[in-house]
Amino acid sequence: MRITSLLSAIPIREPVHPKRNNKLKSLAIVTAGATVFYAGVCVYKGNEKFYKNTLMPLTRYLPAEMSHNLAVLACKYKVFPAPRQPDSQNLGIAFFHKKISNPIGIAAGFDKQGEAVEGLTKLGFGFTEIGSVTPEPQPGNPTPRVFRLVNDEAIINRYGFNSEGHRVVFERLSELKNVRGFDGVLGVNLGKNKTSDSPIADYVNGVKVFGPIADYLVVNVSSPNTPGLRDLQGKKELEQLLAAIVEARNSLEVNNKIPILLKISPDISKQDIKDIVGVINKKTCRVEGLIVSNTTIAREKLTEVELANEIGGLSGTPLRSKSTQLIADIYAQTGGKIPIVGVGGISSGQDALEKLEAGASYLQLYTAFIYEGPPVVTRIKKELSQLLEERGYKNVQEAVGKQYKNYLSK
Numbered sequence: 001m002r003i004t005s006l007l008s009a010i011p012i013r014e015p016v017h018p019k020r021n022n023k024l025k026s027l028a029i030v031t032a033g034a035t036v037f038y039a040g041v042c043v044y045k046g047n048e049k050f051y052k053n054t055l056m057p058l059t060r061y062l063p064a065e066m067s068h069n070l071a072v073l074a075c076k077y078k079v080f081p082a083p084r085q086p087d088s089q090n091l092g093i094a095f096f097h098k099k100i101s102n103p104i105g106i107a108a109g110f111d112k113q114g115e116a117v118e119g120l121t122k123l124g125f126g127f128t129e130i131g132s133v134t135p136e137p138q139p140g141n142p143t144p145r146v147f148r149l150v151n152d153e154a155i156i157n158r159y160g161f162n163s164e165g166h167r168v169v170f171e172r173l174s175e176l177k178n179v180r181g182f183d184g185v186l187g188v189n190l191g192k193n194k195t196s197d198s199p200i201a202d203y204v205n206g207v208k209v210f211g212p213i214a215d216y217l218v219v220n221v222s223s224p225n226t227p228g229l230r231d232l233q234g235k236k237e238l239e240q241l242l243a244a245i246v247e248a249r250n251s252l253e254v255n256n257k258i259p260i261l262l263k264i265s266p267d268i269s270k271q272d273i274k275d276i277v278g279v280i281n282k283k284t285c286r287v288e289g290l291i292v293s294n295t296t297i298a299r300e301k302l303t304e305v306e307l308a309n310e311i312g313g314l315s316g317t318p319l320r321s322k323s324t325q326l327i328a329d330i331y332a333q334t335g336g337k338i339p340i341v342g343v344g345g346i347s348s349g350q351d352a353l354e355k356l357e358a359g360a361s362y363l364q365l366y367t368a369f370i371y372e373g374p375p376v377v378t379r380i381k382k383e384l385s386q387l388l389e390e391r392g393y394k395n396v397q398e399a400v401g402k403q404y405k406n407y408l409s410k
Ligand SMILES: Cc1cc2nc3c(=O)[nH]c(=O)nc-3n(C[C@H](O)[C@H](O)[C@H](O)COP(=O)(O)O)c2cc1C
Pocket: 107, 108, 109, 110, 112, 131, 132, 146, 155, 157, 159, 161, 189, 220, 223, 263, 293, 294, 295, 314, 315, 316, 317, 319, 343, 344, 345, 346, 364, 365, 366, 367, 368
């Protein structure tokens, strides 16, 4: 009796009419189709808001390293469209032996294996730096090794130079240059193997292998994720290292004028700056430029306190002022005589201009690209071009170092 009354209380569902069912299905298909079409148009048109507020947040449902790999693949297969406008005239600048149409490059660490150079150039970067590349292939640190601090617009990574090694990357780049005729500016960032007992030989090897095909080489002694690497920034160690590298470069049969840039850490003291500048001022150790800076091991200005404890190098917004200050300090110490590539937390035209005015001649970014996607490049270029005009600078070169005194460390 009770059961029957219970059963009678359950509402009986009307069987869905086959015609209504078909209508619902069609509606769902049309809606999904329209959404995909709309998303496709937004991606194709480089819609900044769509990337920043929809597409890039969606990629955050994937583990950070997986979405990094997917982003590299998307660039490799040139999924993203090229910007529709050419770069403004006032962004053009000479880059050592070549000319570039804008001063903003993609920093090392995004395209570690040199797979996506053409795609990155197509996105509107003025130059591309690949690596760090180690002599022998090595897997890097165990995963997880990349962390997004979304609220801080920052990343902590401890990849530890996962690299396919000189041979594989060299073959890839040779094909790019010699078969595909790539003629953009290509930098190769050199690292050392974790277990190497001769770091100097590792870098010298890199110069010999990549010197003939790259447009510039980077001596990376500033990643925090390879034990002992940053000790190579010490006065004596750096002097020995750079002397060997410069000699190897000078002895190249092809391209023996290739510029060598030293990439330094933001976690150095004023005395370290003096020592580094002292070393690179020596004729035997003279490099053609500095990249300022790599990621920091400091943990200032972070709101994502749990992730802040992850070991590794911090990049993005929290690094911005620290790297700008270091650029100004180095600009002052060198009297503006050595070109600086400014990198660390650039995500707007204003950030870019600050780094130029602090003393950088060229700029790079990485973390903002991860958070905002390809439209960030076009936006920063547009904002920078406008700001240069507003401040009365005819071109990028005119802005270099103009306000360095305002950014010096206290
Ligand atoms: C995930 C990740 C990996 C990186 N790997 C390298 C690397 O292999 N070699 C290197 O010199 N710098 C590496 N960097 C540092 C960047 O080149 C750059 O100096 C730093 O991220 C600061 O710029 P940003 O704030 O625009 O990201 C890496 C950065 C990130 C976020």
